[in-house]
Amino acid sequence: MSTPIAIIGAGLAGLSAAHALHAAGLDIQLFEKSRGSGGRMGSKRSDIGVLDLGAQYFTVRDRRFADVVAQWRQRGWAAQWSPSLYNFSRGLLSHSPDEQERWVGTPRMSAITRGLLGDLPVRFACRIAEVFRGERHWHLQDAEGVTHGPFSHVLIATPAPQATALLAAAPKLAAAAASVQMEPTWAVALAFDTPLDTRVDGCFVQEGPLDWLARTRSRPGRETQPDTWVLHASSAWSRQHLDLPKDAVIEHLHGAFAELIGCAVPPSSFTLAHRWLYARPAQAHQWGALADADLGIYACGDWCLSGRVEGAWLSGQEAARRLLEHRQ
Template identity: 65%
Template sequence: MDTPIAIIGSGMAGLSAAHALVAAGRRVHLFDKSRGSGGRMSSKRSEVGALDLGAQYFTARDPQFIAALAQWQAAGWVETWNPALYRSHAGVLSHSPDDQARYVSVPRMSALTRHLLGELPATFSCRITEVFRGEQHWHLADADGRIHGPFSAVIVAAPAPQAASLLSAAPELASRAASAAMDPVWAVALAFEEALPTPLEGCFVKDSPLDWIARNARKPGRESSHDSWVLHASSDWTRQHLDLPAEAVIATLQTAFAEVLGARLPEAFFSIAHRWLYARPAQDHAWGTLADPAQGLYACGDWCLSGRVEGAWLSGLAAAQQLLAQG
């Protein structure tokens, strides 16, 4: 029986790579430090329903990704999201002319990754700290001192700074990963007993601590008896307030939210904050994947391409294709 391939990370990049490899008859095993799949597509279950704190939606441009999207839609995993979309600039709120098609997983963003994970072998709540090679195969060490392996190859599907630390066996790959800066984002979720009197369901924001507003409860497939919202701070504001207490972050972004709407908000009966240290790449790259085929070591993620969900999926596919090309 062939030696399996280790994939570190079960977000869209890791799952895309896994599916392409399994379709080609290869064995894989996924590892993730979180309790479940999703990465930055993770959703939080709460008393007000599932909250999409990370990726808010995705778009599709590449033919390969469009074909995969069609399959997901046919399976009922994804629906089109047509929000009442606005933009706020210099305190002026207006309709957004952006009419590109947007898609969301149902009933929460992480649901798509759960479907893609399916029955694939995976170990969760396992933070891999080292990737090292023995005489013939790769092995992984985790934060609890356990060793996993052997593996014929390793795909690192983690944010760039984390990937860099796991690629020490390939210094050139590690250096390139370390050069891919990633921006942080504070995310806040609020819920109100009654619906706020605004038609707004999505909003791009400028000149504010905020960057994005979404009416989470109005996304397709969401079930909630309350009016839940997700607010994303801008990366600049987050960087300046990286260590601000969660309560202060919530208060500041709620005030900015009220300013965008131009109205005083009722008291939110529910609020949480989550800090994404590696929310999105600071710039696009055209790498596709980073690869050391001679060693059997690869890295992929949205930071290798566009920074979008589509970019993560395409990067994972590219890593699998390069690996398979080695026979």
């Protein structure tokens, strides 16, 4: 029996790599610190249903990603979203000229990562704290002090600041990951008993604390949900208010939303706030993935490329390609 490959992180990048390696006939073992897959494409359960508080949609530019999105669509994991889009700038709400295709997981964003996970072996609620190499193999130690292994290779698919610590055995890769600045985002969900009287489904906000807002029921598969809105604060505002209590974050963003949406906004019947500490890289990179093939350690994630959903998937593919290439 072959020694398995450890993959730390069951977000889109990790699952992309896992799929490619599994398809090549290799044994893998996934480790995920959360209770479910998806990372920033995960969906959060709430009293009013499942909410997408992270990635709001994704676009397609690369042919390889286009092919896989077509497969997701056929399997019912994804659908095209055609929202009534607006911009808010200089105090004015106006139609957005942006006509690019947008996609969402259906009936929730996590449908894609759940579908990709399938029957792959995974340990949830297992936070890996250290990655170390013995004479021949890799071992992992989790936050509870339990050691996992041996593994022939390790692939780290976590946000760059978390990857930095796990890459200690490969200093050059750790230095590259440490150079990546990740931006935070406060996300807030608001629900209303009476639907708001607006045609806005999504809005790019160019001023104030908000960066983006979207109406959940405008997305495929969510039409029967209450009138729920997801608000994303800007990176700058989120950085400045990183440790603000959730109630205060909700109050600030609810007020900003009410001022720009262009209709009466009653008190919300439900609110929820979530802080994404590592929401997106501050700038794009062209690494594809990080690799020390001689040691057998790799890292991937959206931060290795564009910072987009597509970048996460492509980075996972690139890490798997490099690993497979070195095994030949």
